[in-house]
Amino acid sequence: MEETSILKIESLSKHFGALKAADNVSFEVKKGEIVGLIGPNGAGKTTITNLVTGALTKTDGKVIFKNIDISNLKPYQIARKGLTRTFQVVKPLVGMTVEENILVGSLYGKLGRNTNIKNASQRAKEIIKLVGLDKKKDFLVSDITLPDLKRMEFARVLAMEPEVVFLDEVMAGLNPAEVDEESRLVKKVRDEKELTIVYIEHIMKAVMGISDRIIVLHHGKKIVEGSPQEVANDPAVIEAYLGKRYAKEVKNEEAISTPG
Amino acid sequence: MFINGKTNKIFLAVCLIILIFLPKFIPGYGIRILTAIFMYAVIAQGINLMSGYMGYLPFGNAMFFGIGAYITAIMMGKGITFLLAMFLGGIVSILVSTLFGLPVLRLRGHYFAIATIGVSGALLSIVQNTTEITGGAMGTTLPIIDAPPKVTYSYFYWGMLALMVVVTLVISYIMKTKFGYGIRSIKANEEAADSMGINTTQHKVVTWVISAFFTSLAGSIYAYWMSFIAPDEVFNVMIAVHAIVILLIGGMGTILGPIIGAFIIELLSEVTWSTFLEYHLAVMGIATIIIVFFMPKGVVGTFSEIRKRGEIKRRKKVTI
Amino acid sequence: MLINALLIGGLYALMGIGFSLQWGISGIINLSYGAMVILGSYLSLTMFDFLNIDPFISIVISAAILFFLGAAIYRGILQPLIKGGIIITLILTFAVRLVLENIMLVVWSANYRTIRLSYAGYSFQVGNAYVPLIRFLTFIIAIAVIYAVYRFMMGTKIGKGIQAVALDREGAEAVGIDVEKMYLINFALGSALAGGAGALWASIYSFSPHLVGIIVGKVFIIAILGGLGNIWGAAAGGLVLGIAETTGAVFLGSEWQEAIGMAIMVIVLVWKPYGLLGKKFFK
Numbered sequence A: 001m002e003e004t005s006i007l008k009i010e011s012l013s014k015h016f017g018a019l020k021a022a023d024n025v026s027f028e029v030k031k032g033e034i035v036g037l038i039g040p041n042g043a044g045k046t047t048i049t050n051l052v053t054g055a056l057t058k059t060d061g062k063v064i065f066k067n068i069d070i071s072n073l074k075p076y077q078i079a080r081k082g083l084t085r086t087f088q089v090v091k092p093l094v095g096m097t098v099e100e101n102i103l104v105g106s107l108y109g110k111l112g113r114n115t116n117i118k119n120a121s122q123r124a125k126e127i128i129k130l131v132g133l134d135k136k137k138d139f140l141v142s143d144i145t146l147p148d149l150k151r152m153e154f155a156r157v158l159a160m161e162p163e164v165v166f167l168d169e170v171m172a173g174l175n176p177a178e179v180d181e182e183s184r185l186v187k188k189v190r191d192e193k194e195l196t197i198v199y200i201e202h203i204m205k206a207v208m209g210i211s212d213r214i215i216v217l218h219h220g221k222k223i224v225e226g227s228p229q230e231v232a233n234d235p236a237v238i239e240a241y242l243g244k245r246y247a248k249e250v251k252n253e254e255a256i257s258t259p260g
Numbered sequence B: 001m002f003i004n005g006k007t008n009k010i011f012l013a014v015c016l017i018i019l020i021f022l023p024k025f026i027p028g029y030g031i032r033i034l035t036a037i038f039m040y041a042v043i044a045q046g047i048n049l050m051s052g053y054m055g056y057l058p059f060g061n062a063m064f065f066g067i068g069a070y071i072t073a074i075m076m077g078k079g080i081t082f083l084l085a086m087f088l089g090g091i092v093s094i095l096v097s098t099l100f101g102l103p104v105l106r107l108r109g110h111y112f113a114i115a116t117i118g119v120s121g122a123l124l125s126i127v128q129n130t131t132e133i134t135g136g137a138m139g140t141t142l143p144i145i146d147a148p149p150k151v152t153y154s155y156f157y158w159g160m161l162a163l164m165v166v167v168t169l170v171i172s173y174i175m176k177t178k179f180g181y182g183i184r185s186i187k188a189n190e191e192a193a194d195s196m197g198i199n200t201t202q203h204k205v206v207t208w209v210i211s212a213f214f215t216s217l218a219g220s221i222y223a224y225w226m227s228f229i230a231p232d233e234v235f236n237v238m239i240a241v242h243a244i245v246i247l248l249i250g251g252m253g254t255i256l257g258p259i260i261g262a263f264i265i266e267l268l269s270e271v272t273w274s275t276f277l278e279y280h281l282a283v284m285g286i287a288t289i290i291i292v293f294f295m296p297k298g299v300v301g302t303f304s305e306i307r308k309r310g311e312i313k314r315r316k317k318v319t320i
Numbered sequence C: 001m002l003i004n005a006l007l008i009g010g011l012y013a014l015m016g017i018g019f020s021l022q023w024g025i026s027g028i029i030n031l032s033y034g035a036m037v038i039l040g041s042y043l044s045l046t047m048f049d050f051l052n053i054d055p056f057i058s059i060v061i062s063a064a065i066l067f068f069l070g071a072a073i074y075r076g077i078l079q080p081l082i083k084g085g086i087i088i089t090l091i092l093t094f095a096v097r098l099v100l101e102n103i104m105l106v107v108w109s110a111n112y113r114t115i116r117l118s119y120a121g122y123s124f125q126v127g128n129a130y131v132p133l134i135r136f137l138t139f140i141i142a143i144a145v146i147y148a149v150y151r152f153m154m155g156t157k158i159g160k161g162i163q164a165v166a167l168d169r170e171g172a173e174a175v176g177i178d179v180e181k182m183y184l185i186n187f188a189l190g191s192a193l194a195g196g197a198g199a200l201w202a203s204i205y206s207f208s209p210h211l212v213g214i215i216v217g218k219v220f221i222i223a224i225l226g227g228l229g230n231i232w233g234a235a236a237g238g239l240v241l242g243i244a245e246t247t248g249a250v251f252l253g254s255e256w257q258e259a260i261g262m263a264i265m266v267i268v269l270v271w272k273p274y275g276l277l278g279k280k281f282f283k
Helices: A045-052 A075-081 A098-108 A117-131 A146-159 A176-193 A204-208 A228-233 A235-242 A244-257 B005-024 B028-053 B059-077 B082-104 B109-129 B149-174 B178-188 B190-195 B200-226 B237-250 B257-275 B277-294 B298-319 C002-024 C033-051 C055-084 C086-108 C133-155 C157-167 C169-174 C179-204 C209-226 C231-252 C254-271
Strands: A005-016 A019-030 A034-038 A060-065 A083-085 A164-168 A196-201 A213-218 A221-226 C123-126 C129-132
Touching (some): A005 A045, A019 A045, A019 A060, A034 A045, A034 A176, A045 A060, A045 A164, A045 A196, A098 A117, A098 A146, A098 B178, A146 A164, A146 A176, A196 A204, A204 A228, A213 A228, A213 A235, A221 A228, A221 A235, A228 A235, B005 B028, B005 B149, B028 B059, B028 B149, B028 B178, B028 B200, B028 B237, B059 B109, B059 B200, B082 B200, B109 B237, B109 C254, B178 B190, B237 B298, B257 B277, B257 B298, B277 C055, B277 C086, C002 C129, C002 C133, C002 C179, C002 C209, C033 C055, C033 C209, C055 C086, C055 C179, C086 C209, C123 C133, C129 C133, C133 C157, C133 C231, C157 C169, C157 C179
Parallel strands (some): A019 A221, A034 A196, A034 A213, A083 A164
Antiparallel strands (some): A005 A019
16 A cells, blocks of 8 residues: 555635635645745745644635544644644743643643543653753743743644644744754654654745755745755746746756756 | 641631631621622632633623522422522523523633623513513512521521532632643633644633532522522622622632632721711722732732742742 | 614714723723713713803813823823733723712712703704704714714824724834823723713713713623724714614613613624624724
């Protein structure tokens, strides 16, 4: 039997009146992959995330997770099945500590049905160690820095024992050193926990080094799909990020440099 | 609240024992005031659970008080015993909160609060206008217990006291369970809670049901205690406003806040009534403003803050 | 009968706008609003009794006094605790209501009063209906004031500042607008509208401190119907409430008046949470 995809997105669309935030987007994600989802601001990356996780209702399309049609499920149901996400603008549970935040993830995630506080607490502590937050675990979320908040959200999602994680712009607001550190952490976690990750970014550099495959969105549509190399050199992608003029220049350069 | 949990528990146990035996030593007047304090503490706890812990303010919670009161009155009028009538009132409140909870709990913050007032007001009008069953706007009576006044007052005193203790213990227990974490997460960040696998609708409705149930029981006891109730008395938004003031003064989101708040407000009210009759309202108003100014987290909340900050300071010194 | 409903609707509209602005823009649910309205009534009454000033003229003075009172309350009591959240400010306004109510009870007593104008009995005929002169004047003034407020919000620097703050607080701050001052002026304006509405109320209805709660109930509904902070929405809400109450009283009996208001409010909330006109802010 061929390698099955753990997540299939078919013709996903979201229209806000005349605005097509997502327009007939389809792609598949295989188990264990890190798939980069990139595109300029407003391309529809977060919209797709919201549609897949049930936070936004679809205008059209289907989402199939582990061969189950989850298109009409509520966010909490999808989360409990093992499909989770972090938020572009972090959403910490305000008023609680870092440890408590992660504990809640552990209590309500995939194993939520059969968890008591003691077991969940144990798992939470392990996750905290894995991501390196144990020095800060008793701090209130209002007292920690943005990179730590992002890491905490990542930890919170991990505590849910997910199978697929949508990391939505986890690198936003981090400096290059922090970006490297986070990338390493994501890879390490993916390897140890056998996760599948959809990695949403609009910073090219962050995604290139870490993704097995990349999907590019623009104006709500999927324009390119391929390896990091292919995508980086694709004129359509360059045009989307840098505009038509630059793309033309690149084309002309190529025409000149390729032997006649 | 104090040095450690154990001292706290012993202190509270002692207070409870004192309260149980108090009716022997104080006049009927004092018993009645304390009964009212316990009653408001229960109502405030109901609101505390919804608002202090979950972040949804049920302004119209008084409707469950009214339901409890009226179902009890009607049932006892048909010969049913008090306890059964009270229980039936609770059931009706559970049904109403479930029925209205599903649509109304989807509304954000203020809108939820107002919708509950709307439902409460509608219920008030219905009761006022179904005169055959409820006695209409003129009110209805309940059977009077055949016993000397101080004895009957004592019964209601113990009833309310028991209810207050039970609701406090129940809430205390809930907040330590997984469900309790869910409730707190809803207040902390509902969207995040949704994404983490928490069935927020279920949590919200169940919480309101619990809140409604206990408020209803308080209404039942009140009706039997007063022997006479009228719609605009028991379905009054002011009951909730009063309870909210108590909750705020005592401390939202704390276990003992509603109780402490009830003591403070009711005793203050009694004192100002007898001393400043004409300026009673203004004094209460000014006192409320002053307390809120100096202790915005309420009495219990402020002490709790002070203790927590002390702990964090000590911990920071150790880790760094 | 419909005309009566409309005329009352106009007054309700004026009353409702102040409350709606305070809630929608300044973020304060002002439970002392009813007290402010009635205070406006009493001030006009006093000026009429002692200084012989016609309430349709003294409305300006009542409104001005309430403007400064509102500003003082906001600056002194509410502003320091705004960060505490809407519940805290709500309870504070409740406390303010108690104080105001008490003051009015002591100064003017609980008896129902009204302003009896010499021209109270006049009415003129429009088609089949008789339009009482005073109600008509009230309606005209109410509409005029509402329009004036609208022009203020759209046309003046302060008005636009308030609008800006309502739409995007941080953006307004970034552009250099004194956000706190805008909230203050907005709140004071709301109080002034309350006072003005009270002055108009005084010559049509009788009033006493006991009405403060009922009025808050009405403006609550109007604000919800119209969408918080929306001037024309509140105006529409006022008209709807006026019509609903009048027709309800005729067809169902006056006991159902409250219920109708409530029912409309709940329906609007569940169906169109942003108010009948659909948008939260001025359009």
